[in-house]
Amino acid sequence: MEPRISRDQVAHVAKLARLALAEDELDVLAGELAAVLDYAADVAALDTAAVPPTAHPLPLANVLRADEVRPSLDPAVVLAMAPDAAEGRFRVPRILGGA
Amino acid sequence: MADERAGTSGAVGPGGTDGGTGAAGLHAGAVGIAQAVRRGELRAQDVLEEHLAVVEAREPALHCFLALDVERARASAAALDEAVARGEAVGALAGVPVVLKDNLCVPGLPATCGSRILEGWVPPYEATVAARLRKAGALLVGKTNLDEFAMGSSTEHSAFGATANPHDPERVPGGSSGGSAAAVAAGMAPIGLGSDTGGSIRQPAALCGVVGVKPTYGLVSRYGLIAFASSLDQIGPLTATVADAALALEVIAGADPADSTCLDRPAPVLGPVLGRGVEGLRVGVVGDLVEGADREVAAAVAAAADRLAGAGAKVDEVAIPACRYGLPAYYLLAPAEASSNLARYDGVRYGLRVEGEDVAAMNAATRAAGFGREVRRRIMLGTFALSAGYYDAYYGQAQRVRTLMIQAFADAYQRFDVLLGATTPGVAFHQGEKLADPLSMYLSDVFTVPSNLTGQPALSVPFGTGESGLPVGVQVLAPALGEEVLFQVGSSLEAMAPRGGADGAAGQGTGQEAGGAAGQGTGGR
Numbered sequence: 001m002e003p004r005i006s007r008d009q010v011a012h013v014a015k016l017a018r019l020a021l022a023e024d025e026l027d028v029l030a031g032e033l034a035a036v037l038d039y040a041a042d043v044a045a046l047d048t049a050a051v052p053p054t055a056h057p058l059p060l061a062n063v064l065r066a067d068e069v070r071p072s073l074d075p076a077v078v079l080a081m082a083p084d085a086a087e088g089r090f091r092v093p094r095i096l097g098g099a
Numbered sequence: 100m101a102d103e104r105a106g107t108s109g110a111v112g113p114g115g116t117d118g119g120t121g122a123a124g125l126h127a128g129a130v131g132i133a134q135a136v137r138r139g140e141l142r143a144q145d146v147l148e149e150h151l152a153v154v155e156a157r158e159p160a161l162h163c164f165l166a167l168d169v170e171r172a173r174a175s176a177a178a179l180d181e182a183v184a185r186g187e188a189v190g191a192l193a194g195v196p197v198v199l200k201d202n203l204c205v206p207g208l209p210a211t212c213g214s215r216i217l218e219g220w221v222p223p224y225e226a227t228v229a230a231r232l233r234k235a236g237a238l239l240v241g242k243t244n245l246d247e248f249a250m251g252s253s254t255e256h257s258a259f260g261a262t263a264n265p266h267d268p269e270r271v272p273g274g275s276s277g278g279s280a281a282a283v284a285a286g287m288a289p290i291g292l293g294s295d296t297g298g299s300i301r302q303p304a305a306l307c308g309v310v311g312v313k314p315t316y317g318l319v320s321r322y323g324l325i326a327f328a329s330s331l332d333q334i335g336p337l338t339a340t341v342a343d344a345a346l347a348l349e350v351i352a353g354a355d356p357a358d359s360t361c362l363d364r365p366a367p368v369l370g371p372v373l374g375r376g377v378e379g380l381r382v383g384v385v386g387d388l389v390e391g392a393d394r395e396v397a398a399a400v401a402a403a404a405d406r407l408a409g410a411g412a413k414v415d416e417v418a419i420p421a422c423r424y425g426l427p428a429y430y431l432l433a434p435a436e437a438s439s440n441l442a443r444y445d446g447v448r449y450g451l452r453v454e455g456e457d458v459a460a461m462n463a464a465t466r467a468a469g470f471g472r473e474v475r476r477r478i479m480l481g482t483f484a485l486s487a488g489y490y491d492a493y494y495g496q497a498q499r500v501r502t503l504m505i506q507a508f509a510d511a512y513q514r515f516d517v518l519l520g521a522t523t524p525g526v527a528f529h530q531g532e533k534l535a536d537p538l539s540m541y542l543s544d545v546f547t548v549p550s551n552l553t554g555q556p557a558l559s560v561p562f563g564t565g566e567s568g569l570p571v572g573v574q575v576l577a578p579a580l581g582e583e584v585l586f587q588v589g590s591s592l593e594a595m596a597p598r599g600g601a602d603g604a605a606g607q608g609t610g611q612e613a614g615g616a617a618g619q620g621t622g623g624r
Binding site: 005009010013014015016017018019020021022025029032033035036037039040042043044046048051052053054055056057058060062063065073074077078081082083084090092093094095 | 219220221223224316317330356359360362423424426427428430431438442445446447448449450451452454455456457458459460461462463464466467470475476478479480482483486492493495496497498499500501502503505537538541552553554579
């Protein structure tokens with residue numbers, strides 16, 4: 001039987017998940033994820049056409065509060081724990097193409 | 100001191116067996132300690148020092164803590180004693196040492212979640228449950244070990260080393276709230292808080308021989324709890340006794356404007372239901388929540404059912420076949436939600452950063468280095484279950500199974516007030532035993548995940564020891580917001596549990612060794 005997830009799919013999922021995984025871990029994960037998906041095969045095969053999905057155990061409603069200014073976290077305290085910060089902001093490597 | 104000790108002898112919660120000869124606070128439990136401290140019969144500072152002595156004696160072998168907060172606890176205890184001396188009113192947990200799982204935020208202490216990716220981060224805000232404990236007079240001893248991001252059933256997935264089971268250090272304490280469970284079982288604090296996404300309070304409670312409660316989803320604010328799977332996570336207590344769990348839940352539960360998923364209702368009042376008995380209550384023994392359990396566990400559930408019947412409950416068997424889909428559905432839903440929640444650990448705002456040539460490479464390198472193997476596995480599983488082409492077959496299907504589960508339990512509660520089953524398939528397993536096979540570890544949660552999927556409350560209470568000599572827990576389940584009947588039955592089971600094994604919370608044998616090592620003398624047990 002064809003495995004439920006191929007190694008190429010695992011590599012693609014790692015990219016989606018922003019995980020730079022080593023080649024050998026991709027191999028291991030392919031087997032481990034396939035085992036869990038096999039275990040879940042009964043769920044995937046259930047006829048649930050008439051069953052609505054449940055995303056959350058409570059009937060959630062938006063909670064609104066008055067639009068008024070409140071104290072927030074001190075930016076200096078928050079930025080002090082960032083890996084890199086400058087000019088009151090988080091600093092990251094370049095996002096768009098090179099300079 | 101002598102007077103203070105004598106003062107505790109009458110102030111012991113249900114399940115306590117203190118004969119009055121032990122140390123002042125160690126065997127009184129939270130209920131007894133708070134009462135005696137409020138009356139000025141016991142000093143918070145003495146209670147704290149006794150528990151710290153246990154920590155000192157046993158922590159090197161058990162590794163329950165990721166951080167201790169001794170100096171602040173001592174200062175709080177001193178301030179509390181002064182307040183009592185001045186005649187001021189003090190809170191419901193006055194002088195009670197507590198420990199918090201290290202996915203709960205407390206300013207001034209790191210919150211690691213057992214992960215390298217958050218190492219060094221100190222939260223600038225306080226979890227609502229931590230604030231409520233503090234305002235009630237509890238003394239925070241420290242933050243406890245856990246499986247990384249609460250993903251695991253043995254605490255072996257902590258990036259900072261495993262925790263040992265106080266009943267047998269070769270064995271796991273369960274997880275993911277294993278540090279809190281082991282600390283309470285060892286007598287380091289009468290109350291620990293944990294979080295339960297698929298059983299992470301109840302399973303370690305069962306394996307360590309303590310009481311563990313997963314409250315109704317939304318009953319306890321999760322503000323300041325680092326998220327794992329937001330539609331499943333709930334905070335709850337691990338304690339030596341059911342009365343202590345009731346007291347802790349009364350303090351931490353109730354509406355919170357900082358958490359929009361917290362129910363807008365007051366905390367339950369549970370004291371009056373303790374010891375009320377089970378006469379006339381309809382108890383359903385769920386075969387599907389025992390099937391496949393080891394013989395010693397199944398025997399404990401059968402014995403519990405017999406004793407409830409003997410006490411006047413109407414006990415009958417009930418089948419909930421949908422339970423068989425609970426675990427596979429959970430292991431699609433929880434990783435899916437986790438993969439989304441854990442997207443925030445990107446090396447930008449806090450914790451670890453591993454440099455890369457652009458921001459995407461930095462993100463991916465940071466996450467691969469900072470997350471441990473189990474967390475990477477779950478993120479991968481969840482990302483796959485949510486990915487284009489597979490969403491309907493896996494995530495969507497699991498959500499529909501969740502609906503079936505809710506309907507099946509609603510049907511059962513038409514006929515029964517509470518349900519009874521096993522908490523875990525077996526007693527505490529050996530360190531390393533399930534590490535190589537993730538699925539075998541996941542199966543530890545098979546009896547606990549249904550309550551998370553339905554959002555309903557459940558409790559694990561110790562029910563003697565099995566053939567192995569290790570503690571066995573039985574699980575009581577109740578409908579949403581059924582905390583009163585849950586604790587009513589839990590306290591009855593506690594009172595009727597077999598004696599002579601892992602009776603009480605300090606841990607027989609091991610607890611006495613600790614008492615001796617800590618200079619606590621003969622002990623009352």
